[in-house]
Amino acid sequence: MKNACYIYELKALRNCNVSVFTKKPLYEIHVKPESGQSLEQMAVIAKRYGYAGMIVTTDACKPERTDAMPSDFLLYHSAELNAQSATQVRKKAQLLHGKTDCIILRGGSETVNRAGVENRLIDILSSPGNINHVLAKLASNNNVAIEFDLGAIIHTEGSERCRVLSVYRNNLKLVRKYNVPFGITTTPISCYDFRAPREMAALAMLFGMKREEAVYAMSVVPRQIIEQRSPNFITAGVKLV
């Protein structure tokens, strides 16, 4: 499925009269609670910040809903893949397929990035470093979302932050050109790492992302990923009701 909806969605977001941030439910796509951090507290904070749901990355089984959680807050589970080689990526993805709502691959090296975007089972490629046109094209064909980790901007300073921003600027250029789905997140490990949607957009604007694109990255892309992996999904635009 080529992301033909990208341009359409952006246009729709741009043409609305109300604020773009209130139009669609927004999601935080890469929540990684550290040990000792309760999920309920994070859910309460995220809800207050204006998110409709979050995708939680845990090694263990799916996070369970408790009574302390806000009732209309959506909770999805994802698994993070750490791999050193292309075969490992394939094997681990095959193992995890169907067990979680979403698979996130931690990229970095050239081979892992390449294996990730070639694999249709991977949903999000996180921290890929500098991508090139080949990777972008493959990611677009296989519907693998590229993640922009704004936490890297928040937690670094000086030359390192400068490097991160230039990498993101380069990635954004390619992502726009090839219509690759992209997501933005701060990778929160505690409740102090969440940022409200408008702040996320403000941070994304530092490397040239438009406000509508930021909303697209927080609403449409996570929605698509979750729908794609739901058991009722058959093919693009067709689902079991």
Added chain:
Amino acid sequence: MKILPPTLREKKRYLALEVVSETHASRNQFLKELQYSIASLVGDVGLSESGLRLLYFDGIFAIVRCIPKKTWVVRAGIAAITDINKKRIAVRVIGIGGTVRSVTEKYKDRKNYTLP
């Protein structure tokens, strides 16, 4: 001495901030951190252009003034604040208004931002 006529004054926006922190920071510490974080993002020139001013701070609620065109820069700077004296802190913009009064009335007494 005559005061500056209203037409010549800079336009202003007031941001209402909610501060979630492990400790209670003092006003000076918070202002210093805010200025530092904006300056490290957009530089001293950007900071001076934003016309930043901290008008009110009581530990969990703050009002910041800036010029309308730079609200997004200030937002980004606010989002980049992570800690004060090694204690974690998160700051969020609750709302924006055109006068101090409207911002205070609208956002200060809201009870849904108590500490976690």
